[in-house]
Amino acid sequence: MTDFGSCEICSTDAWAPVHEGVIRDGVFGKHSHGTVSRCSGCGAERLAERACLPDSAYETEEYRAKLEGGLTTGDYFAGHDDLQLFTVEQLWPRSLRGAAIVDIGCGGGALLDQFAGMAADLVAVEPTPLFHPTLKDRGYRVFPFAPDAEQAGVKVDFAFSVQVIEHVLNPRTFLESIRPLLKPGGRLLISTPNRNDVLMKLLPDAFPPFFYRKVHRWYFDAESLGRCARAAGFKVEAERYVHRYPMANTLHWLRDLAPKGRTPMPGIEPLADGLWQDYLVSTGQADCLYLELSIAG
Numbered sequence: 001m002t003d004f005g006s007c008e009i010c011s012t013d014a015w016a017p018v019h020e021g022v023i024r025d026g027v028f029g030k031h032s033h034g035t036v037s038r039c040s041g042c043g044a045e046r047l048a049e050r051a052c053l054p055d056s057a058y059e060t061e062e063y064r065a066k067l068e069g070g071l072t073t074g075d076y077f078a079g080h081d082d083l084q085l086f087t088v089e090q091l092w093p094r095s096l097r098g099a100a101i102v103d104i105g106c107g108g109g110a111l112l113d114q115f116a117g118m119a120a121d122l123v124a125v126e127p128t129p130l131f132h133p134t135l136k137d138r139g140y141r142v143f144p145f146a147p148d149a150e151q152a153g154v155k156v157d158f159a160f161s162v163q164v165i166e167h168v169l170n171p172r173t174f175l176e177s178i179r180p181l182l183k184p185g186g187r188l189l190i191s192t193p194n195r196n197d198v199l200m201k202l203l204p205d206a207f208p209p210f211f212y213r214k215v216h217r218w219y220f221d222a223e224s225l226g227r228c229a230r231a232a233g234f235k236v237e238a239e240r241y242v243h244r245y246p247m248a249n250t251l252h253w254l255r256d257l258a259p260k261g262r263t264p265m266p267g268i269e270p271l272a273d274g275l276w277q278d279y280l281v282s283t284g285q286a287d288c289l290y291l292e293l294s295i296a297g
């Protein structure tokens with residue numbers, strides 16, 4: 001198959017198609033086409049490169065325009081502040097007071113803002129120049145890519161990379177580039193959409209064309225992401241799940257075949273949301289997957 005060469009993560013060249021046809025292009029309702037295949041070596045799934053948004057788009061305004069997420073830092077916060085709260089919860093019961101922190105692919109800096117005033121050093125790694133002035137204004141040290149931060153001598157106690165690895169050309173070298181930024185004993189928390197999301201099973205025809213999307217090259221479950229992390233020289237310290245949506249979101253999908261976000265549904269109270277989220281988290285079927293990594297000894 002010419003669309004898939006050697007796997008960027010494990011160098012295997014045997015792929016099996018898992019999805020062919022419609023994929024999401026930006027917001028719900030906009031479509032593109034592509035093939036997603038699973039690597040027989042590491043288990044990662046990849047969208048054929050010719051269907052992907054070009055890597056260079058992340059250094060321009062094209063990516064955010066594609067998501068219709070807006071091009072100002074205010075627009076960015078509107079879409080990202082809630083995700084940061086879920087990420088901060090993963091630290092419990094630890095505090096990062098006095099710590100040095102880097103966020104790789106930090107966008108407008110919503111996660112770093114959670115630690116402003118308590119961390120000793122806050123480092124923003126973000127390829128989109130659009131966000132650099134406001135990140136600098138807020139006192140963050142700013143670099144386009146991890147090797148630039150490494151060259152400047154950045155060393156941190158905690159690194160984050162939230163919903164970034166699915167976009168990059170090579171997830172293994174992406175993780176390898178973060179490793180030198182960690183102090184001995186430092187941790188890296190990464191998250192990505194979970195391809196074991198319960199909706200993939202409940203709606204095997206309707207949900208994959210929404211889950212697979214032009215802006216995501218890579219699709220992981222915990223096992224394949226762990227394999228990639230180990231190939232990059234990390235040890236998996238913890239595997240966790242976060243489900244960001246209420247039960248009504250699942251029910252709306254089943255009834256209307258469309259995402260309704262956090263739109264409430266009569267008869268479904270917050271009690272149901274808690275039970276549903278706990279169920280998905282404990283069975284690994286939530287929408288977000290988190291791995292906490294340390295440098296392998």
Ligand SMILES: [Zn+2]
Nearest residue numbers: 007010039042
């Ligand atoms: Zn592979």
